[in-house]
Amino acid sequence: MPARPRQVDHAGMEIHPVEAIVIGAGMAATAYRAPRRRVASPEAEASADRHATGRSAALWLRDDGGPGASIPTAAARALLDRPPPGLAAAPTIRTRRAASGAARANGAPAADAGRGAARQAGIREEASMSDSVTFSDVEAAAARLRGKVVRTPMLRHRLLDEITGGTVLVKPEPLQKTGSFKLRGATNAALLLDPAARRAGVVTHSSGNHGQAIACAAAMLGMPALIAMPADAPAIKVESTRRWGAEIHPFDRHGVDRDALAADLAGQRGATLIPPFDHPHVIAGQGTVALELIEDARAAGLALDHLLVCTGGGGLIAGCALAAEALAPGAEVWAVEPEGWDDTRRSLEAGRRIPADGTGESFCDALLSRQPGAITFALNHPRLAGGLVVTRAEVLRAMRFAFDHLKIVAEPGGAVALAALLAGKLPTKGCTLGVVISGGNVDPAVFAQALAAA
Numbered sequence: 144m145p146a147r148p149r150q151v152d153h154a155g156m157e158i159h160p161v162e163a164i165v166i167g168a169g170m171a172a173t174a175y176r177a178p179r180r181r182v183a184s185p186e187a188e189a190s191a192d193r194h195a196t197g198r199s200a201a202l203w204l205r206d207d208g209g210p211g212a213s214i215p216t217a218a219a220r221a222l223l224d225r226p227p228p229g230l231a232a233a234p235t236i237r238t239r240r241a242a243s244g245a246a247r248a249n250g251a252p253a254a255d256a257g258r259g260a261a262r263q264a265g266i267r268e269e270a271s272m273s274d275s276v277t278f279s280d281v282e283a284a285a286a287r288l289r290g291k292v293v294r295t296p297m298l299r300h301r302l303l304d305e306i307t308g309g310t311v312l313v314k315p316e317p318l319q320k321t322g323s324f325k326l327r328g329a330t331n332a333a334l335l336l337d338p339a340a341r342r343a344g345v346v347t348h349s350s351g352n353h354g355q356a357i358a359c360a361a362a363m364l365g366m367p368a369l370i371a372m373p374a375d376a377p378a379i380k381v382e383s384t385r386r387w388g389a390e391i392h393p394f395d396r397h398g399v400d401r402d403a404l405a406a407d408l409a410g411q412r413g414a415t416l417i418p419p420f421d422h423p424h425v426i427a428g429q430g431t432v433a434l435e436l437i438e439d440a441r442a443a444g445l446a447l448d449h450l451l452v453c454t455g456g457g458g459l460i461a462g463c464a465l466a467a468e469a470l471a472p473g474a475e476v477w478a479v480e481p482e483g484w485d486d487t488r489r490s491l492e493a494g495r496r497i498p499a500d501g502t503g504e505s506f507c508d509a510l511l512s513r514q515p516g517a518i519t520f521a522l523n524h525p526r527l528a529g530g531l532v533v534t535r536a537e538v539l540r541a542m543r544f545a546f547d548h549l550k551i552v553a554e555p556g557g558a559v560a561l562a563a564l565l566a567g568k569l570p571t572k573g574c575t576l577g578v579v580i581s582g583g584n585v586d587p588a589v590f591a592q593a594l595a596a597a
Contacts, residue, residue: 203597284430295319315549321583328459355584356492370392371404421457429462447576451475481506483502484510531563537563539596551580552583
C-alpha cells in the first residue's frame with residue numbers, strides 16, 4: 144500500500160480526519176489506555192459500542208516519515224488495551240469521587256444524622272433534575288445539529304505532548320460560526336421550538352457568546368431575538384450579536400438580576416426564554432462537543448484519561464460529562480475556572496451550590512456566572528472529578544500558546560482549560576487528555592495583552 148503523507152502543518156500541528164490518521168513514531172509508547180470503568184447503564188454501554196464501531200479508521204505508524212504499515216482499528220485497540228513494555232500505567236489521581244468512595248469502603252463515619260437528614264431533600268431534588276437530560280438527548284442533538292453547526296476538528300501538537308509527557312487532544316470551538324461552542328446548545332433549543340413559539344421569538348441574557356449564538360440560530364430560523372447584555376460586555380461580542388439581527392437590551396452587570404430581567408422581557412413579548420446554561424436542550428447541544436472529540440479520539444485509536452472543560456454556569460461541562468460517562472467511562476472530567484470565580488469547584492467540594500464570592504476580576508468575562516445552575520449542578524455533582532483554578536497570568540500564557548502553536552485565537556474564558564494543562568494543575572505523564580478551547584471572541588486590546596505575555 145502506498146505511503147500516505149503526514150498531515151502536519153508548518154507549525155508541527157497534526158489534524159486527524161475521520162477517514163485516516165497519521166501519527167509519529169512512538170505512538171504505541173505514549174497512547175496507553177487506562178482500564179475502563181464499568182459503564183453506568185446498559186443504555187450507556189450500548190451507546191459506547193455504537194459510537195466505537197460507527198467511526199472506525201485505519202491507523203498508520205511511521206518511522207522518520209517513511210512508509211508505514213496499516214494496522215486494522217481492532218488490532219490497534221488491542222495494542223492500546225495493554226501497556227507497551229517498560230511503560231507504567233497512567234498516574235493515579237485521587238479525585239473527589241474516589242476519595243469519598245474510599246472513605247466509605249474503609250468504614251469512615253458518615254455525616255451526623257441531623258446533617259444527613261437535612262441533605263436528603265436536596266439529594267432527591269438533585270436526582271430528579273439529573274434525570275431531565277440523558278446521553279440519549281446528546282445523541283439526538285448531534286443528529287439534529289448535523290449540517291447546521293461546524294464539526295470542529297481534533298487538533299494535536301507535538302509541543303503539547305512534550306510539555307505534558309502525554310497525548311493532548313484539543314477541541315477548538317473558536318472555529319464555530321459564532322466563535323464559540325454556544326451555537327450548539329442555542330441551535331438545538333431553537334430547533335425544538337414549535338411554529339407558534341418561533342413566530343413569537345426568543346429572549347435570553349448573555350455576556351456575549353450565548354447571545355451571539357441565539358441571534359445566529361434565530362436568524363437561521365427566521366425568528367426575532369432580544370438579547371439582554373451587560374453594558375460592559377466586550378464590544379466585539381455586542382457588535383457580532385447585533386450583526387446577526389438581534390435586538391440588544393443593555394443592563395448593569397452588578398446591579399441587575401439578569402435572570403429576572405430576561406424572564407420579564409420574555410413575558411412582555413410572549414417570547415420563549417432560552418437561558419445560557421440551565422436548560423435541558425442547551426445542555427444536550429453542548430454535550431456534542433465531547434461526543435465529537437471522543438469519537439475522533441477513538442478513530443485515532445485513543446481513549447481519554449482526562450477531559451478539561453472551561454466552566455461558568457456548567458452547561459458545557461454537564462453535556463460533556465454525560466457524553467464521557469457513556470462513551471469514555473474511564474475518563475475523569477474536570478471543571479476549570481478562573482481565580483475568584485471558582486463556584487463550581489467549591490460547590491463540588493461542599494456538595495451543594497455555593498455562589499461566587501465576587502472577589503475575582505472580570506477578565507474571563509464568559510465565565511462570570513454567579514453560581515452553578517440547578518440542573519447543571521445536579522448533573523455535574525455525581526459525575527465530575529473536581530475543579531481546577533487558574534490565574535490571569537496563566538490564562539494569558541495559554542492564549543499566547545494557542546496563537547503561536549495551534550494558530551487559534553482564544554478568548555480568556557475559552558483558554559482556561561488549556562491554561563490548567565500548561566500550568567501543570569494535574570498529573571499528565573502517560574495520559575491522554577482532552578482539552579476544550581471553548582471560544583475565541585476577544586477584544587483586540589485584551590488579545591494584545593496575551594501577545595505580550597512571556
